[in-house]
Amino acid sequence: MFKGFVLGVVAVIVVTAACAYIVLVTGTVPAAANGKPLPLEAWAARTSLRATLAKNAPAGPNPVPLTDANLIAGIGLYGQHCAICHGTAKGDESASPVAKGEYPTPPQLASDGVEDDPEGWTVWKLENGIRWSGMPAWKATLSSEQIWTLALFLKHMDKLPPAAEQAWQQVRN
Numbered sequence: 001m002f003k004g005f006v007l008g009v010v011a012v013i014v015v016t017a018a019c020a021y022i023v024l025v026t027g028t029v030p031a032a033a034n035g036k037p038l039p040l041e042a043w044a045a046r047t048s049l050r051a052t053l054a055k056n057a058p059a060g061p062n063p064v065p066l067t068d069a070n071l072i073a074g075i076g077l078y079g080q081h082c083a084i085c086h087g088t089a090k091g092d093e094s095a096s097p098v099a100k101g102e103y104p105t106p107p108q109l110a111s112d113g114v115e116d117d118p119e120g121w122t123v124w125k126l127e128n129g130i131r132w133s134g135m136p137a138w139k140a141t142l143s144s145e146q147i148w149t150l151a152l153f154l155k156h157m158d159k160l161p162p163a164a165e166q167a168w169q170q171v172r173n
C-alpha cells in the first residue's frame with residue numbers, strides 16, 4: 001500500500017518534469033523581450049520581491065543627511081547611471097529607446113516614482129538589482145554611501161528644494 005503510494009508520487013513528479021521539459025524544448029514558453037509578462041509570471045516576480053524586501057532590506061534612517069549638496073550629488077549619479085532606463089524630469093515622455101525595449105519596461109521615475117517606499121527598500125533594489133528584470137545590481141560599482149545618496153534623491157524627487165530642482169531639470173538621457 002505504502003509502496004504503491006510512493007510509486008504514485010514518483011510517477012507524478014516524473015510526468016510533471018517531462019511535461020515541463022517538453023513545454024520548454026518546443027518553444028512554448030515565450031523567450032522574447034517584446035511581449036507582455038504572463039499573469040502568473042508577474043505575480044511570482046512581485047511576490048518574491050516583496051517577501052525578499054521584508055526579510056532583507058536594511059532599515060532606515062538614511063545615513064546621508066538631507067541637504068541640497070547631497071540631493072545634487074544623487075541627481076548627478078542618477079544622470080550618469082539611471083536616466084537611460086528611468087528617464088528625466090519629463091517622466092514618461094522621456095523614455096529612451098533602451099527603456100522602451102526592456103522587459104519589463106522600467107518605470108519612468110518622475111511619472112511613477114518610489115517616494116512612498118521606505119528608503120531601505122530602494123537601497124536593497126539598488127545594491128542587488130531585481131531578478132527577472134533589466135534592473136542591474138550596483139553593489140560592485142557604487143559605494144554604499146553613493147547608493148544611500150541615490151535613495152535620498154529618489155525619496156524626495158517630487159519635492160526638491162529649488163537648487164536641486166534646477167539640477168534635476170538639467171538631467172538628459
Ligand code: HEC
Nearest residue numbers: 081082085102104105106107114122130133134135136150
Ligand atoms: C538597464 C536598465 C536599467 C538601469 C540602467 C537602471 N534600472 Fe532601475 N529598473 C529597471 C527595470 C527594468 C526595473 C523594473 C523592475 C520590475 O519591474 O520589478 C527597475 C526598477 C527600479 C526601481 C524599483 C521601482 C519600483 O517601482 O519599485 C528603482 C528604485 C530603480 N530601478 C532605481 C534605479 C537607479 C537609482 C538606477 C541607477 C543607479 C537604476 N535603477 C538603473 C531597469 C534599469
